[in-house]
């Protein structure tokens with residue numbers, strides 16, 4: 001998956017500008033709560049590009065990174081990705097750890113967790129219920145928001161977005 005969305009040389013119907021070279025993947029390199037722990041707790045913590053173990057107030061929290069894919073439906077079919085963190089329970093984390101290098105890990109049953117990254121939407125995204133689908137080794141797990149959810153992020157995952165929306169994401173994140 002290339003780092004940029006090719007876009008279109010046509011003028012956007014929404015803003016009358018040309019959208020080219022927009023980032024395909026946006027998101028966060030650590031769970032939001034990584035910043036909330038004390039420096040002492042962080043010394044005990046572990047953060048890799050894929051997992052985060054965070055001691056907090058006497059217990060241990062577990063996070064994995066995943067991709068929420070939003071289909072781009074116009075002007076050209078494509079895909080945009082939110083790279084985000086999901087909090088899972090300890091048994092899910094050990095299931096993930098046990099199958100991490102398994103060539104057949106994509107056949108593992110899906111897991112559930114809660115979104116642990118705030119994204120630029122009107123309604124909070126943290127706490128959204130997530131289903132986690134492990135993919136082949138080397139591929140970031142795919143995340144699905146419940147199809148029952150009325151959250152705008154769930155609707156965008158279900159119905160897709162226009163390329164203009166990716167330009168909005170970039171602007172919102174750099175505000």
Ligand SMILES: [Zn+2]
Pocket residue numbers: 012013014015016017019163164167
């Ligand atoms: Zn536009």
